[in-house]
Amino acid sequence: MNTDCIKNKLKECLSEERYLHTLGVADCAKELAQIYNEDEEKAYLAGLLHDCAKCKPNEELLKIIKEELKDVDEGELQNYKTLHAPVGAYFAKTIYNVDDDKIISAIRCHTIGKVGMSLFEKIIFLADKIEANTREKAYRDEIWEILRKNSGEYGLNLALFRCFCETIKSLVKRELKICKTTIDVYNELLEKIKNI
Numbered sequence: 001m002n003t004d005c006i007k008n009k010l011k012e013c014l015s016e017e018r019y020l021h022t023l024g025v026a027d028c029a030k031e032l033a034q035i036y037n038e039d040e041e042k043a044y045l046a047g048l049l050h051d052c053a054k055c056k057p058n059e060e061l062l063k064i065i066k067e068e069l070k071d072v073d074e075g076e077l078q079n080y081k082t083l084h085a086p087v088g089a090y091f092a093k094t095i096y097n098v099d100d101d102k103i104i105s106a107i108r109c110h111t112i113g114k115v116g117m118s119l120f121e122k123i124i125f126l127a128d129k130i131e132a133n134t135r136e137k138a139y140r141d142e143i144w145e146i147l148r149k150n151s152g153e154y155g156l157n158l159a160l161f162r163c164f165c166e167t168i169k170s171l172v173k174r175e176l177k178i179c180k181t182t183i184d185v186y187n188e189l190l191e192k193i194k195n196i
């Protein structure tokens with residue numbers, strides 16, 4: 001499926017705001033890929049498709065996970081907001097005919113991340129947080145400042161760490177469960193940036 005077909009299909013299945021966010025993530029992922037010497041076309045495609053299952057009802061997402069997917073653990077099932085990641089990876093493969101593992105795995109882990117994320121996965125994860133169409137400007141500026149001041153993967157790790165701090169603070173504030181992967185990734189990033 002070419003990019004225009006993908007965009008048309010996404011436009012049909014996503015809300016207007018989600019579609020706008022999707023275009024923003026694709027652009028931002030491409031920009032980050034250029035900075036970090038990753039494949040720009042693949043980054044754009046992963047950005048386009050990362051939320052392709054986002055507007056499906058939770059019951060439908062749960063049904064697909066139960067019937068088709070084996071890699072979703074209890075922690076991920078605790079929060080309905082994360083269900084669209086495994087199903088999105090599944091849709092990318094089965095509906096949008098993407099057979100590139102790099103793209104599929106980046107879509108798969110874009111919500112809670114995973115321990116040992118690749119550079120490409122980090123780029124998609126971060127693009128989702130700082131795209132220019134729907135994300136808050138002050139937050140975007142802060143992350144871009146971190147990336148500007150700290151080159152290479154170290155800068156990406158610092159930026160991601162900042163994102164995980166925000167996520168954890170927000171979950172605590174709303175008295176929501178924090179899944180084990182989130183804590184594991186936070187600890188991993190902390191070790192990397194502090195060199196401990």
Ligand SMILES: [Fe+2]
Pocket residue numbers: 050051054084110111
């Ligand atoms: Fe998402």
Ligand SMILES: [Fe+2]
Pocket residue numbers: 021025050051128
């Ligand atoms: Fe997103």
